[in-house]
Amino acid sequence: MVMKSFFKRMLLKEDPNVYQDKDSHLSQVLTVKDFLALGVGTIVSTSIFTLPGVVAASHAGPAVALSFLVAAIVAGLVAFAYAEMSSAMPFAGSAYSWINVIFGEFFGWIAGWALLAEYFIAVAFVASGLSANFRGLIEPLGLVLPKQLSSAYGTSGGVIDLVAVIVVILVGLLLARGVSGAARVENILVVLKVLAILLFVFVGLTAIHASNYSPFIPKYHPNADGSAFGGWQGIYAGVSSIFLSYIGFDSIAANSAEAKDPKKTMPRGILGSLVLAVILFVSVSLVMVGMFKYSSYANNAEPVGWALRESGHPIIAIVVQTVAVVGMFTALIGMMMAGSRLLYSFGRDGMLPKWLGSLNKDNLPNRALVVLSIVGVILGAVFPFAFLAQLISAGTLIAFMFVSLGIYALRPREGKDLPEPSFKMPLYPVMPALAFLAAFAVFWGLDMGAKLYALYWFIFGLVIYFGYGMRHSFLSKRSQAKENEEKNK
Known part of the structure; x- marks a missing residue:
């Protein structure tokens, strides 16, 4: 009887009207244009300036464009599910809130x-990536930060990544002023970033060698580390490596409670941003491997800038990289929102x-924003996070699988x-x-380390759920109160 009651509590489903009522206090100010900017800004972020070259050299060769295309198809299938979910349930929290309503x-x-x-x-990842690119831009000018302030603790003699700290704080302060103001900044930066990418593509086309x-x-053939290079195996390995490039459309859904006319706004924002992102990713990939042999990009942290400089366009390289650094703010805005x-x-x-669920006088969840900012600062500025990077893909793919199956419910x-x-x-x-199945296939292609980290995070989550969440859940308390009322009748 006790076990039956225990499992019953675990599978309690939230009343959608409760979310509708609680989230109605959030300001509904975001339009399709804002969501397109948010999606493109988050999806087309650090990865477009690095991953095409890295994945081409390590896994797929010139077929890296196919890896991006296959990953886009997988993301697109899930995006259809996200579009329907967010249209039917425009609640803050995206997959968490949806699955709570339909599965428990x-x-x-x-x-x-x-x-x-x-x-x-992702907040730590983007902040640190922005920091590295920013330092790369200012160092030729003689502005060099001390090693202790340039890298995460224990990395290259670093103690704290100061630029990453400042960036996260700045974006946090921007978002604390409201999403409409952040959206305006996002829209401007996304336009600049897309123009920089198009500039690279058009200039790069003049330097292509068939x-x-x-x-x-x-x-x-297998790489030294056991991963695949070449053939369809290499393309598949590339898909798993670059899938994190497409996860940004979830950030749109997470903000659906702040959308104007969400039934129309959300599907257009999610699917539209993904289409734009695919075009940009595939274009950059094809141009990059056409400019130089794919093997030239091995271990190259800034292949876009390198390719432009090596092809005789140093000024354009500076322009593109400068805009890229500024544009990384857009990804940070999206992820932190x-x-x-x-x-x-x-x-x-x-x-x-x-108290994390409270809103300030302007109806903004700034307490939650402060917590996220603090964690982002700690991860991005103090701890080396390279070993956690694939956890981004692992965690997201788990949510994607839930949402896909959720359509049936x-x-x-x-x-x-x-x-x-x-x-x-x-x-x-x-x-x-x-x-x-597509999301599961990509998850299966992640390396064993990523799956293990996902397992550790999952176990940690279970501890929090059974140790705190289950006992303090408002849904559980309402259900218990209702049962007590019925018993007392």
């Missing part, structure tokens, strides 16, 4: 906890301390206790299964 509290917590890893680490594309899919809304959702539901409730969404995932019931 425990599964919602697992999905949300997986996403939280993404946001924590011989660099041959063979387009190199012959397969989404992460703070997820933390707010946990506090809103009592899964974490309820969502459809029967649409038009009943949930509104009829303006967008529905096509080819139902086949496409949700394809989205799940």
Whole structure:
């Protein structure tokens, strides 16, 4: 009897009207344009300036464009599910809130906890990447930071990455003033970043040598570390390596409670940003491997700038890299917006301390933002986080699998206790299964270390859920109160 009650509590489903009421206090100011900028700014971030060259050299050769394309197809399948979910349930917290409503509290917590890893680490990842690129720009001018202030603790003699700290604080202060102001900054920076990418593509087209594309899919052989290079195996390895490039569309869904007319805004923002991102990723990949032999990009941390300089365009290299550094702010804005809304959702539901779910006088979840900023500073500025990088993909893919399967539980409730969404995932019931299988295939392709880190994070999440969340959950308390009322009748 006790076990039955225990599992019943774990599988309690949240009433969507509760989320609708609680999130109604958030300011609904974001438009399709804002979400497109948010999505493109988050997706097309640090990775577009680094990963095409790295993955080409280590896994796919010139076929790196196919790796990006396959990863985009996987992301696209899941994006259809996200578009329907966010249209039917425009709640803060995205996958966490959705799964809470359709599968129950425990599964919602697992999905949300997986996403939280993404946001924590992504904030640190982007901040540190921005720091490295910024230092690379100012060092030729004779402005060199001391080693102790240039790298994370224990890395190259570093103690703290000062630039990463400053960047996270600046973005936190910007977001604390409100999402509409942050959205305006985001829109401007995204335009600049896209222009810089297009500048690289158009200039790079003049330096392409067709011989660099041959063979387009190199012959397969294992790398020294056991990973695959060449053949379809190399393309698959490339997909798993670059999938983190496409995870940004979740940041759109996390802010759906602040959207104007979310039924239309959310699908357009999610799918539109993904389409734009795919075009940019594939274009940069094809141009980059056409300019120089793919092997030239091995261990190159800034392949875009290097390719431009080596092809005789040093001034354009400086322009593109400068805009790239500024543009990385857009990814940080997107991740910190989404992460703070997820933390707010946990506090809103009592899964974490309820003060995280409080709003200030301007209806902003700034307490959650402060916590996210502090964690981002610690991870990005103090601890070496390279070993955690793939956890971004691992955690996100777990959430993607939940959301894909969630469509099967969502459809029967649409038009009943949930509104009829303006967008529905096509080819139902086949496409949700394809989205799940595709996400699982990418997850399976991650290295064993990433899967282990995901397991450790999962265990940590279980400890918090059973040790705190389950006992303090507002959903559980309401259910218990209702049961007591019925007993006393």
